[in-house]
Amino acid sequence: GLGSSSFQDFYNGFPTKGSTVFNPSLRQILSDVVEEVKHSIDKEINGAELLYSLLNAPWLKSLLKVSLGGATIKRNGITGEIFVARVIHGGLADRSGLLHAGDRITEVNGYSVDGLEPEQVIERLARSQGTLMFKVVPITDRPVNNQTILYVRAMADYSPQQDPAIPCAEAGMDFRKGDLLEIVDQSDTLWWQAKKLPSTSACAGLIPSTNLLRRKQKEFWWSQPYQPHTFFVTLHDQKYGIYLTGFRRSLRLCRRQSLSTGSSQQSFHTRCSGSGYGALNNPYEEVVRYQRNPQDKHRLVALVGPSGVGVNELRRRLIEINPVTFQGAVAHTTRAARSYEESGKEYHFINRELFENMVYSNRFLEYGAYKGHFYGTSLDAVKDVLNSGRICVIDIEPHAIQSVRTHELKAYIIYVKPPTAERMKETRKDAQITTNYYVNRPFKEEDFQEMEEAARKMESQYCQFFDSVMVNDGLQDSCVQLLRAVRRAQDEPQWVPANWIRPTEEF
Numbered sequence: 220g221l222g223s224s225s226f227q228d229f230y231n232g233f234p235t236k237g238s239t240v241f242n243p244s245l246r247q248i249l250s251d252v253v254e255e256v257k258h259s260i261d262k263e264i265n266g267a268e269l270l271y272s273l274l275n276a277p278w279l280k281s282l283l284k285v286s287l288g289g290a291t292i293k294r295n296g297i298t299g300e301i302f303v304a305r306v307i308h309g310g311l312a313d314r315s316g317l318l319h320a321g322d323r324i325t326e327v328n329g330y331s332v333d334g335l336e337p338e339q340v341i342e343r344l345a346r347s348q349g350t351l352m353f354k355v356v357p358i359t360d361r362p363v364n365n366q367t368i369l370y371v372r373a374m375a376d377y378s379p380q381q382d383p384a385i386p387c388a389e390a391g392m393d394f395r396k397g398d399l400l401e402i403v404d405q406s407d408t409l410w411w412q413a414k415k416l417p418s419t420s421a422c423a424g425l426i427p428s429t430n431l432l433r434r435k436q437k438e439f440w441w442s443q444p445y446q447p448h449t450f451f452v453t454l455h456d457q458k459y460g461i462y463l464t465g466f467r468r469s470l471r472l473c474r475r476q477s478l479s480t481g482s483s484q485q486s487f488h489t490r491c492s493g494s495g496y497g498a499l500n501n502p503y504e505e506v507v508r509y510q511r512n513p514q515d516k517h518r519l520v521a522l523v524g525p526s527g528v529g530v531n532e533l534r535r536r537l538i539e540i541n542p543v544t545f546q547g548a549v550a551h552t553t554r555a556a557r558s559y560e561e562s563g564k565e566y567h568f569i570n571r572e573l574f575e576n577m578v579y580s581n582r583f584l585e586y587g588a589y590k591g592h593f594y595g596t597s598l599d600a601v602k603d604v605l606n607s608g609r610i611c612v613i614d615i616e617p618h619a620i621q622s623v624r625t626h627e628l629k630a631y632i633i634y635v636k637p638p639t640a641e642r643m644k645e646t647r648k649d650a651q652i653t654t655n656y657y658v659n660r661p662f663k664e665e666d667f668q669e670m671e672e673a674a675r676k677m678e679s680q681y682c683q684f685f686d687s688v689m690v691n692d693g694l695q696d697s698c699v700q701l702l703r704a705v706r707r708a709q710d711e712p713q714w715v716p717a718n719w720i721r722p723t724e725e726f
């Protein structure tokens with residue numbers, strides 16, 4: 220339905236304002252827009268969408284959709300005057316430079332529109348053929364366009380179609396947790412305009428501002444899958460401990476035990492830095508493009524994944540491939556060293572008092588208790604590896620992600636995802652799982668299902684923090700994927716939280 224000739228006609232009659240006639244370069248803009256619309260006719264949304272519901276001829280819908288080119292109109296309830304409510308960034312109206320929010324539309328094709336409903340104005344527009352003429356009284360105090368572009372990562376999902384409060388759902392833009400957004404207009408305190416990156420459309424869409432989205436999140440908190448689970452509990456709560464880096468089997472054991480005895484999820488204790496916590500409350504996290512300087516320390520690489528997916532296997536293989544480059548962090552424990560163990564090698568063996576001091580001075584990224592002993596991965600153990608010039612590769616529970624997303628560690632989070640249950644069955648024939656009843660028994664059907672379920676939950680809660688996602692299908696392939704991801708993290712530009720680069724409230 221989009222004949223170029225009709226576009227041409229329409230273009231010729233594109234709204235003029237006073238004596239201003241469209242600049243010929245608009246011809247080019249319009250043909251761009253035609254292309255855009257062809258690709259996104261069902262998604263591309265702007266004020267002209269109002270027309271959409273009123274018109275029947277599909278070609279006309281398309282045409283008019285473009286014609287308003289991203290402006291919404293509204294009626295002043297008291298005076299009855301029709302105004303341009305909003306000009307969508309990057310849309311035709313915006314690019315023409317002729318329509319501005321606040322401009323009053325007095326006539327369409329010589330007919331006064333005062334007192335009409337916006338829908339009637341739209342209808343009038345729809346009925347007109349050939350030349351389309353607007354008489355516009357420009358707003359006197361046009362706001363200066365001093366918008367700075369802001370890049371953010373969405374920490375929440377948003378769907379305009381499900382938001383009755385949005386002024387024009389069709390002009391809205393949906394996004395999901397983890398999406399990168401380029402915010403192009405913040406002039407309205409409630410509704411911002413943004414594009415999703417990588418952007419395929421020139422046109423922006425409406426999204427709620429930080430404050431508005433925060434308010435919405437509070438209203439709908441029960442529907443938000445993500446709730447921070449960062450707890451500080453006393454060291455004397457030994458009943459349900461956890462275990463950490465390098466000993467995830469114990470961790471899994473005690474987690475399962477604690478679940479089966481009805482304990483809450485408080486078996487995870489993580490460090491909670493100011494900046495990290497701030498990010499949890501912010502529906503948008505400001506990000507900047509960052510590339511590590513070759514002279515700088517490496518970024519910490521942290522693997523997360525559901526228990527049994529193979530996080531430790533992958534980590535071990537990576538370190539084995541190149542132990543000069545990669546290293547894990549040595550955990551601390553209060554358990555006594557065995558005769559063959561050496562402090563600083565298997566563990567840093569420390570006494571309980573020292574462990575407690577480290578907890579209280581916030582030195583652990585994550586810690587917990589298991590069988591009466593404490594275990595923890597300390598910030599210093601990670602820094603030791605990074606200071607030695609190596610790449611520190613650790614695995615963490617997702618609850619601890621916030622404790623490594625800091626200016627200092629600049630963690631790159633790799634999520635290891637299980638393949639389908641069928642593929643798991645094929646690839647894990649000789650693999651061994653550790654459960655709370657058995658250490659190293661063959662995988663069973665239900666293990667795969669449990670893992671799938673755990674992966675789903677993990678993704679729904681934490682996907683916004685994953686810098687890279689890999690499926691651990693064939694081991695060989697996974698190792699190559701992992702190696703590539705680690706290289707990317709160190710050598711290629713990445714979006715990182717802005718406060719890593721210009722720290723505000725760092726520890």
Ligand SMILES: Nc1ncnc2c1ncn2[C@@H]1O[C@H](COP(=O)(O)OP(=O)(O)OP(=O)(O)O)[C@@H](O)[C@H]1O
Pocket residue numbers: 466467468471524525526527528529530531532533646647649650651652653691692693694695697
């Ligand atoms: N891609 C793979 N193909 C085949 N077997 C694998 C693969 N990845 C891991 N395994 C095997 O699966 C088993 C569990 O892996 P691993 O111990 O690394 O799990 P994990 O994610 O660290 O879980 P946990 O939290 O229990 O420690 C091991 O026997 C490991 O060798």
